[in-house]
């Protein structure tokens with residue numbers, strides 16, 4: 001029987017893996033420059049963490065989680081997103097006693113039982129970060145600017161940044177009353193999800209993608225007109241901070257995160273590229289989440305983005321991030337003596353961080369040279385008994401065909417110093 005991968009998963013083969021690595025390298029460089037340290041949390045956690053930390057009313061928790069009982073009958077869940085685990089870790093590891101803010105980034109596989117479509121998998125990779133311990137809106141600007149730098153480095157700096165504020169404990173209640181008051185007359189025309197949102201989570205009414213619901217949402221009272229003084233001031237600081245850095249943004253009044261622990265600044269980077277339209281990066285402030293998960297009241301802000309989604313965006317723009325790396329030297333050998341000598345030489349050069357290729361399948365000399373060509377090796381050397389005894393060999397520049405005689409003893413030096 002031939003086995004295949006489960007629906008929504010894929011093998012990431014070498015060429016594709018290079019792109020993942022490249023994106024992760026760029027992201028980790030940018031994060032390091034901003035003072036973020038990397039964190040990895042377990043692939044599975046207690047189910048309760050996500051029920052509380054992502055929210056039971058969300059699609060992610062109510063429909064999409066990979067939840068199972070382990071052999072000890074504990075309910076565990078494969079992590080569907082990164083924030084809850086990092087917050088739990090912040091609490092468990094006493095990071096509140098470190099100098100604040102504590103800045104952490106991650107690059108991890110996530111799991112969601114979703115409808116599979118182009119660029120959307122059930123096992124996928126997210127990169128993201130969380131910063132804990134600063135109430136000040138300047139960190140919101142810093143976080144957004146970090147995303148901007150990352151996209152610039154990828155060559156997709158024309159993404160649209162959208163921002164909004166969804167208030168705090170103080171102003172959210174009053175706004176929700178206004179919102180439900182407004183929606184009261186439209187309930188019958190709303191989709192079934194929105195009927196539930198109306199009672200459980202009014203803010204998320206604004207974010208429904210169904211046409212008719214969007215129509216209703218477009219005339220709903222706007223949160224940024226109903227912010228308390230503190231939230232209003234913070235939103236002004238965010239806008240001014242972005243302007244100061246010349247980062248363009250649009251205020252999107254229906255941009256929300258529909259859970260109580262999200263507060264104040266929310267943002268998204270959106271592509272309006274035909275074919276890849278939609279959100280690439282989503283983030284925001286969550287001043288009530290640490291407390292909700294059992295820590296002491298601690299402000300936080302973060303974002304996440306899917307690497308598969310970024311790859312789609314790059315592909316649609318024909319941006320190739322990966323520089324192919326080829327062997328610097330291919331050593332072709334004839335006979336056992338020459339192979340022993342060459343394998344030692346190869347070992348030494350590889351220790352010095354040089355990409356050297358040597359046949360390990362027993363090919364003929366002719367096939368080895370063909371292989372050197374196929375692998376795009378920069379130089380090739382043939383070693384047989386004659387070369388070893390005479391201490392002389394020819395090094396061939398594979399691109400030009402130029403051959404030069406050198407001492408066998410000098411091969412290392414010639415390759416390391418790139419003298420041929």
Ligand SMILES: [Zn+2]
Pocket residue numbers: 167168169170171172227228229230231232
């Ligand atoms: Zn407020």
Ligand SMILES: [Zn+2]
Pocket residue numbers: 190191192193194208209210213
């Ligand atoms: Zn709806």
